[in-house]
Every structure is written in structure tokens, then in C-alpha cells.
Amino acid sequence: MAEVLVVAHLCHPQPSANDNASGAAAALEAARVLQTLIAGGHLPPPRRSIRFLWLPEFTGSQAYLAGARPSWIGSSPALT
Numbered sequence: 001m002a003e004v005l006v007v008a009h010l011c012h013p014q015p016s017a018n019d020n021a022s023g024a025a026a027a028l029e030a031a032r033v034l035q036t037l038i039a040g041g042h043l044p045p046p047r048r049s050i051r052f053l054w055l056p057e058f059t060g061s062q063a064y065l066a067g068a069r070p071s072w073i074g075s076s077p078a079l080t
Contacts, residue, residue, distance in 0.1 A: 003048050003049040004051070005051050006027050008026070008027040008054050009056065010055065010057075011056045011057055027054065028052075031050075034046075
């Protein structure tokens with residue numbers, strides 16, 4: 001089954017609020033709001049799995065897409 005990926009990166013040579021923190025915080029808030037709305041019955045469960053990934057910027061994304069997933073990726077069930 002297809003899934004929706006929400007990706008944010010957590011590392012960068014020059015960390016800042018307008019780069020790492022803003023994307024990671026937005027993805028985390030989206031996960032929180034979706035879970036709250038679904039659990040409260042205000043939003044129907046999604047038809048596809050939603051997987052939230054917080055990866056190292058380039059190397060993590062490339063590894064994930066290539067299938068070389070470290071053990072910590074996917075260790076928690078996707079929000080469904």
C-alpha cells in the first residue's frame with residue numbers, strides 16, 4: 001500500500017531556527033494535530049499510512065530512498 005512521507009531534516013553544517021528547527025517543528029506539530037483529530041473522531045483515519053521521518057539532511061534522505069534504512073527508521077508504527 002502506498003504511504004505519505006512527511007520529511008524534515010535535523011542536521012546541517014549551520015543549524016538555525018529557519019532551517020532545522022522550523023521544518024522539524026512543523027512536521028512534529030502536523031503529526032500531533034493529525035493524531036489529536038483522528039483520536040477525537042473529528043477526522044477520519046487516513047486511507048494511506050503517514051510516515052514521519054526526521055533524517056540527516058542529504059545522507060539520511062538518500063539512504064532512506066535507497067532502502068538502506070537504519071534500524072531506528074520505522075521502529076515506531078506510522079500514524080494510521
